[in-house]
Amino acid sequence: xxxxxxxxxxxxxxPARSAGTSRSRRPKQNFETWSWFFMRVSxxxxxxxxxxxxxxxxxxxxxxxxxxxxVGERWDNPLWRLFDWTLLALAMTHGLNGVRWSIDDYIRxxxxxxxxxxxxxxxxxxxxxxxxxxIVTF
Amino acid sequence: MATTTTAPSETTVRPDKLVxxxxxxxxxFLGHRISGFLVFMFLLLxxxxxxxxxxxxxxxxxxxxxxxxxxxxxxxxxxxxxxxxHSLNGVRIVMVDFFPGMVRNERxxxxxxxxxxxxxxxxxAIVILWPFIDGKIL
Numbered sequence: 001x002x003x004x005x006x007x008x009x010x011x012x013x014x015p016a017r018s019a020g021t022s023r024s025r026r027p028k029q030n031f032e033t034w035s036w037f038f039m040r041v042s043x044x045x046x047x048x049x050x051x052x053x054x055x056x057x058x059x060x061x062x063x064x065x066x067x068x069x070x071v072g073e074r075w076d077n078p079l080w081r082l083f084d085w086t087l088l089a090l091a092m093t094h095g096l097n098g099v100r101w102s103i104d105d106y107i108r109x110x111x112x113x114x115x116x117x118x119x120x121x122x123x124x125x126x127x128x129x130x131x132x133x134x135i136v137t138f
Numbered sequence: 139m140a141t142t143t144t145a146p147s148e149t150t151v152r153p154d155k156l157v158x159x160x161x162x163x164x165x166x167f168l169g170h171r172i173s174g175f176l177v178f179m180f181l182l183l184x185x186x187x188x189x190x191x192x193x194x195x196x197x198x199x200x201x202x203x204x205x206x207x208x209x210x211x212x213x214x215x216x217x218x219x220x221x222x223x224h225s226l227n228g229v230r231i232v233m234v235d236f237f238p239g240m241v242r243n244e245r246x247x248x249x250x251x252x253x254x255x256x257x258x259x260x261x262x263a264i265v266i267l268w269p270f271i272d273g274k275i276l
Contacts, residue, residue, distance in 0.1 A: 040232050040236075043231075043232065044232060047229065051222075058214060062269070063211070063266070067198075068196075071198075091181055098171075098174045102171060127185045127186070130186075131185040131188070133189075134185075138191065
């Protein structure tokens with residue numbers, strides 16, 4: 001019994017285990033690795049941007065006060081435009097990727113998956129372009 | 139031999155007991171998906187409503203005034219809780235991913251996320267609903 005347990009697999013496994021720690025045995029990185037990393041980094045940045053944006057437009061100021069003149073005053077400052085555009089760009093990319101993951105998890109048929117993704121990419125792309133246009137040309 | 143020992147235990151498993159009811163990690167996962175999806179859907183709508191400022195400032199003000207009514211204020215409270223939960227649970231995910239030892243405190247981390255969401259969300263909800271708490275309801 002002991003002989004069986006030691007046979008074919010152990011010689012193959014042992015060198016791999018002793019050859020390196022988990023750090024030196026890095027798997028090849030592909031798009032999904034970067035998409036995973038992007039979600040962590042963009043998420044941490046969005047924590048500050050999104051909560052600050054919500055606080056400014058709902059807590060510090062009442063939502064009713066954030067009318068066209070409020071937006072105009074804010075967007076006189078290019079830094080606020082940059083803030084809003086960064087929030088837009090990161091939130092759209094983060095959200096797009098999150099919905100893409102959910103589609104891969106829940107929509108099993110290839111055709112439906114492709115169709116739903118096509119709608120997602122089109123709507124997100126068009127609205128991101130429209131939002132950018134609004135911030136730049138205001 | 140083996141069948142006689144395993145058969146009784148297999149037959150005593152009731153199908154309803156096979157439903158996985160989930161623990162904190164699964165509820166965190168589900169909450170993260172739902173809150174993220176809702177915030178993303180609102181973001182798409184928000185790009186359109188803000189962009190009306192370039193079409194016609196009065197139209198923007200008119201549309202934007204809707205955010206002051208009670209139904210949309212309740213919706214904004216929902217948005218606040220979704221944002222807070224998604225942000226804080228995202229920090230929990232980042233902690234568990236980058237500091238694997240944290241997984242031992244997984245349950246406590248989830249309780250912390252839920253508690254902080256309520257601690258930050260309830261005062262925020264009171265501020266957002268204040269015009270109605272102050273005048274129209276109480």
